[in-house]
Amino acid sequence: MSIPNSSTPLLARGSTFVTPSLLWKSGAILATIGMIAGAFGSHALKRRPGISPDGLSAWGTASHYAIFNGLALFVISMHPRFSTHKFAGPAIAGGGLVFSGSIMALVLWKLKFLGPITPMGGMAMIAGYIALAL
Numbered sequence: 001m002s003i004p005n006s007s008t009p010l011l012a013r014g015s016t017f018v019t020p021s022l023l024w025k026s027g028a029i030l031a032t033i034g035m036i037a038g039a040f041g042s043h044a045l046k047r048r049p050g051i052s053p054d055g056l057s058a059w060g061t062a063s064h065y066a067i068f069n070g071l072a073l074f075v076i077s078m079h080p081r082f083s084t085h086k087f088a089g090p091a092i093a094g095g096g097l098v099f100s101g102s103i104m105a106l107v108l109w110k111l112k113f114l115g116p117i118t119p120m121g122g123m124a125m126i127a128g129y130i131a132l133a134l
Contacts, residue, residue, distance in 0.1 A: 018083075018084055018085065018086060018090060019084065020083040022089075023074075023076055023077035023083060023089045023093070024074060024077040026070075026073050026089070026093040027071065027073030027074040027076075027077060028070065028074075030067070030069050030070030030073065030097065030100075031066070031070025031074075032070070033063075033066050033097075034064065034066030034067035034068075034070060034100070035063075035067060037059065037062065037066065037100070038060070038063035038064070038067070041059040045059060050110075055107040058103050058107055059104060059107050061103065062099070062100040062101075062103035062107075065096060065100050065125075066097075066100040069092055069093070069095075069096035070096070072129075073089060073092060073093060076088065076092070076132070077089075082132055085131065087128065087131045088128045088129070088131040088132045089128070091124045091127050091128030091131065092125055094121075094124055095121045095123070095127070096121070096125055097121070098118075098120060098124065099122050099124075099125060100121070101121075102114040102117045103118055106118070
């Protein structure tokens with residue numbers, strides 16, 4: 001039996017559907033969504049009737065979180081131990097999508113039932129980052 005080191009994966013390769021490629025692509029998608037949403041918020045959203053300054057601020061938060069989580073997934077995809085972690089990457093990707101997406105839907109369409117969904121996305125992101133620390 002060999003002694004684990006910093007390059008030892010937490011889980012054996014092939015034991016999960018999570019691959020570095022999947023995390024990289026998820027990061028690219030989240031970062032792209034965040035950039036497009038940020039541009040939309042800066043240009044088109046502020047001219048839309050019924051969008052308050054608080055709504056614009058929330059939109060900015062959602063787009064920033066999408067970009068930050070996308071960049072984090074890029075980094076995680078390159079890490080020898082965490083690129084195949086069963087929980088962390090999917091939690092960050094899914095949580096980021098739910099968090100940012102629900103805020104954007106709340107701002108655009110005032111879908112109040114999504115209000116309680118937003119913190120669940122945030123908790124998933126947080127749990128993913130905590131999983132990286134464990």
